[in-house]
Amino acid sequence: MPHILIVDDSASMRQMVAFTLKGAGYDVEEAVDGADGLRKAKGKAYNIVVTDVNMPNMDGITLIKELRALPNYKFTPLLLLTTESADDKKQAGKAAGATGWMVKPFNPEQLLATIKKVSG
Amino acid sequence: MTIDMSKFLDTFFEESAEGLDAMESGLLNMQDGAADDELVNTIFRAAHSIKGGSATFGLSEVAEFTHHMETLLDELRAGKRAVATELIDVLLESVDCLRALLAASKSGAATDPERARILSQRMGKMLGAAPGHVVQQQAPEGTVATAGGAAQGWRIVFRPHAHLYRTGNDPVRMLRELAELGDYTVACDTSRLPRFADAQPEDCALAWTVELRGDIAEKRVREVFDWVDGDCDLTVERLAATAASAHKSALPVVEQKAVEPDAKAKAPEQKTQSQDPRAASETSSIRVGIDKVDALINMVGELVITQSMLGQVGKDFDMSRVEKLMHGLAQLERNTRELQESVMRIRMMPINFAFQRFPRMVRDLSQKLNKKIDLRMSGEQTELDKTVMEKIGDPLVHLVRNSVDHGIEMPDTRRAAGKSETGIVTLNAFHQGGNIVIEIKDDGAGLPRDKIIAKARKQGLLGADEEPSDDKVFELIFMAGFSTADQVTDVSGRGVGMDVVRKNIKALGGTVEVKSESGKGSTFTIRLPLTLAILDGQLVSVGEQTYIVPLVSIVETLQMKREAISAIAGRAELYRLRDEYIPVLRLYDLFCIEPRQKELVGGLLVVVEGDGKRVGLFVDDLQNQQQVVIKSLESNFKRVPGVSGATILGDGTVALILDVGGVIDASRQATSPKGFGTKQAQVRAA
Numbered sequence: 001m002p003h004i005l006i007v008d009d010s011a012s013m014r015q016m017v018a019f020t021l022k023g024a025g026y027d028v029e030e031a032v033d034g035a036d037g038l039r040k041a042k043g044k045a046y047n048i049v050v051t052d053v054n055m056p057n058m059d060g061i062t063l064i065k066e067l068r069a070l071p072n073y074k075f076t077p078l079l080l081l082t083t084e085s086a087d088d089k090k091q092a093g094k095a096a097g098a099t100g101w102m103v104k105p106f107n108p109e110q111l112l113a114t115i116k117k118v119s120g
Numbered sequence: 121m122t123i124d125m126s127k128f129l130d131t132f133f134e135e136s137a138e139g140l141d142a143m144e145s146g147l148l149n150m151q152d153g154a155a156d157d158e159l160v161n162t163i164f165r166a167a168h169s170i171k172g173g174s175a176t177f178g179l180s181e182v183a184e185f186t187h188h189m190e191t192l193l194d195e196l197r198a199g200k201r202a203v204a205t206e207l208i209d210v211l212l213e214s215v216d217c218l219r220a221l222l223a224a225s226k227s228g229a230a231t232d233p234e235r236a237r238i239l240s241q242r243m244g245k246m247l248g249a250a251p252g253h254v255v256q257q258q259a260p261e262g263t264v265a266t267a268g269g270a271a272q273g274w275r276i277v278f279r280p281h282a283h284l285y286r287t288g289n290d291p292v293r294m295l296r297e298l299a300e301l302g303d304y305t306v307a308c309d310t311s312r313l314p315r316f317a318d319a320q321p322e323d324c325a326l327a328w329t330v331e332l333r334g335d336i337a338e339k340r341v342r343e344v345f346d347w348v349d350g351d352c353d354l355t356v357e358r359l360a361a362t363a364a365s366a367h368k369s370a371l372p373v374v375e376q377k378a379v380e381p382d383a384k385a386k387a388p389e390q391k392t393q394s395q396d397p398r399a400a401s402e403t404s405s406i407r408v409g410i411d412k413v414d415a416l417i418n419m420v421g422e423l424v425i426t427q428s429m430l431g432q433v434g435k436d437f438d439m440s441r442v443e444k445l446m447h448g449l450a451q452l453e454r455n456t457r458e459l460q461e462s463v464m465r466i467r468m469m470p471i472n473f474a475f476q477r478f479p480r481m482v483r484d485l486s487q488k489l490n491k492k493i494d495l496r497m498s499g500e501q502t503e504l505d506k507t508v509m510e511k512i513g514d515p516l517v518h519l520v521r522n523s524v525d526h527g528i529e530m531p532d533t534r535r536a537a538g539k540s541e542t543g544i545v546t547l548n549a550f551h552q553g554g555n556i557v558i559e560i561k562d563d564g565a566g567l568p569r570d571k572i573i574a575k576a577r578k579q580g581l582l583g584a585d586e587e588p589s590d591d592k593v594f595e596l597i598f599m600a601g602f603s604t605a606d607q608v609t610d611v612s613g614r615g616v617g618m619d620v621v622r623k624n625i626k627a628l629g630g631t632v633e634v635k636s637e638s639g640k641g642s643t644f645t646i647r648l649p650l651t652l653a654i655l656d657g658q659l660v661s662v663g664e665q666t667y668i669v670p671l672v673s674i675v676e677t678l679q680m681k682r683e684a685i686s687a688i689a690g691r692a693e694l695y696r697l698r699d700e701y702i703p704v705l706r707l708y709d710l711f712c713i714e715p716r717q718k719e720l721v722g723g724l725l726v727v728v729e730g731d732g733k734r735v736g737l738f739v740d741d742l743q744n745q746q747q748v749v750i751k752s753l754e755s756n757f758k759r760v761p762g763v764s765g766a767t768i769l770g771d772g773t774v775a776l777i778l779d780v781g782g783v784i785d786a787s788r789q790a791t792s793p794k795g796f797g798t799k800q801a802q803v804r805a806a
Contacts, residue, residue: 010132010135011131012129012131012173012176015128016176019128054165054168055165075285075288077288083171083172094350100289100347105172105175118293
């Protein structure tokens with residue numbers, strides 16, 4: 001099963017995403033902000049990274065830019081969690097190298113469908 | 121797959137509370153003019169997280185309300201809006217409102233929709249737009265069929281740009297997704313493939329044409345390529361009319377959004393709200409930094425090593441290994457102490473948790489009183505026990521209120537006195553010995569010495585010609601029913617006075633004292649033990665028993681001289697200590713036990729202080745001082761007057777910890793028969 005890194009400063013969102021994905025059999029690890037995410041991603045090759053946009057220390061867009069520049073993450077699906085109102089964020093994310101995005105609020109079914117789309 | 125979202129609610133409520141606190145203190149800082157980007161970002165992020173979480177976990181009311189706040193903050197962040205008092209006021213009120221909404225969601229109680237509505241309207245007005253039901257529209261369900269219309273099928277030409285792989289996308293996944301939509305045939309176009317020598321392995325040179333048959337909405341087809349918009353050339357045409365509308369399909373399709381709120385999204389929300397009064401039962405939890413847990417695990421590791429080392433020594437022991445044994449025991453002692461400290465540290469929280477309410481409080485109070493006040497805080501990271509923290513909150517509020525209300529003068533008074541119009545209230549916390557010290561300092565008028573003396577004379581607390589020292593005068597404000605406030609204001613002077621503050625602090629094993637200088641201000645200093653679980657005690661023996669006197673309450677210990685002992689009327693005995701007569705209390709009488717010594721002369725007197733009164737405890741002997749772990753007598757046995765708890769000594773016997781306040785009370789009831797008349801105090805280890 002793919003290894004997924006979920007990066008979000010909100011513990012409840014992390015819990016929800018991690019719980020849903022673990023329930024579907026994925027290996028999930030969590031990071032609390034962009035800087036933590038980058039550190040964890042460097043230490044291990046994840047198959048998918050899902051990140052929030054607004055976070056302290058390092059935001060999601062920067063994280064994606066940094067990850068995409070790493071040889072290990074050149075082709076890895078990097079997904080952004082955004083809110084519907086942030087169309088400019090989608091574009092910024094794309095410019096930074098994001099594979100795609102997921103619009104908040106989402107329910108577990110939508111999350112699983114999206115992850116399935118980029119896994120395997 | 122259905123997942124019960126309510127299990128994440130507790131975490132959500134907890135982090136929302138933290139977010140709201142962060143917003144509040146951020147907003148207050150912003151008001152002080154420090155509107156730097158990071159600050160605004162922090163506030164925005166907090167609102168953003170609460171909105172995202174509440175929408176996800178089905179708290180639509182909260183989400184909708186937070187949306188306006190977020191929008192306002194976003195404008196602020198983008199520099200489209202200036203920091204104005206009005207804006208901060210609205211946002212602060214919104215923080216309160218949001219707190220109430222969240223509390224209501226947590227307990228399952230009814231909310232006050234009116235308050236939220238009015239605030240929403242105010243924010244809406246500021247935004248220049250009527251508040252709409254934004255959130256509900258924002259839950260599009262991917263599967264909703266739209267006006268794009270069904271067709272016989274679609275012909276899709278998908279020509280990725282060379283860099284497509286480097287976005288993390290993969291044409292194979294998209295083709296696979298298309299295949300799931302309907303009857304599907306695909307043709308691969310290899311015409312762009314370079315010669316092998318020129319091939320770039322990371323580029324995408326292939327293109328595909330897919331014919332998809334079935335009753336499929338165009339939106340569904342385009343959704344598959346949503347993420348690669350701009351990374352490929354894509355045409356989607358109706359199969360039946362391929363030639364006619366070649367140009368049309370290249371345009372983005374404008375669609376009507378499903379206006380009706382999605383039924384699926386609403387259902388779980390109702391469920392969580394109805395079944396959730398359970399959340400009201402409060403399970404108290406603390407967040408512990410991972411470093412503290414790691415330290416603990418580390419310590420346990422050390423302990424295990426020491427244990428196995430000692431086990432080895434004990435296996436076939438002879439006297440040649442005594443040194444090793446001693447060494448092991450010393451190490452064990454060190455491990456135990458470190459482990460104890462680490463465990464204690466888990467309960468420790470920065471005092472910031474108690475301090476953080478004050479910026480808001482001082483702001484509101486100073487507005488109400490028309491005073492100008494600058495609140496300065498330092499030492500916010502000083503840690504203390506969670507229970508102590510919870511209990512020190514109210515006394516602190518009282519003292520800060522006092523400083524703001526009575527301490528700091530009105531701006532014109534201050535100007536007349538040659539001081540800056542803005543008064544300064546300082547909160548400071550630091551560690552000193554085994555205590556935490558909290559100072560509340562103001563640069564106001566100082567305590568009204570003359571007024572206090574006058575009042576004290578009137579109440580008969582002071583003789584008419586007595587000229588007391590400053591310390592003694594200021595002590596008076598801690599007496600019950602003693603208030604010098606000219607009039608009872610809304611803010612303080614409502615009868616709950618300094619005596620309650622002192623009592624509460626005493627109950628925590630702490631002390632409070634005041635220093636004041638006329639015209640320069642006053643300083644209240646609170647000293648608290650770092651934890652309630654451990655106590656620094658003086659072991660004393662009476663007969664066969666050992667008692668523990670809390671070190672903080674001991675004033676001094678002395679050997680009694682004949683000439684200083686005087687007995688008045690029957691049993692009451694006094695000892696003259698310098699200028700003061702101190703009642704002598706024979707501990708053995710109190711606990712009905714047989715002492716080794718009944719003769720006062722030459723005996724040991726431990727002078728203790730509690731509730732502002734002093735007594736001398738007559739004991740047989742002093743033993744050592746040590747830290748003792750407090751065990752509750754109440755929960756293990758029953759409440760015993762004069763005893764606050766018990767502990768287990770090194771040799772396994774139980775020793776009672778004296779409740780100095782209770783003992784003093786007992787000594788004042790001179791009429792009562794011998795002691796407490798109880799044998800229950802003689803508890804022995806089972």
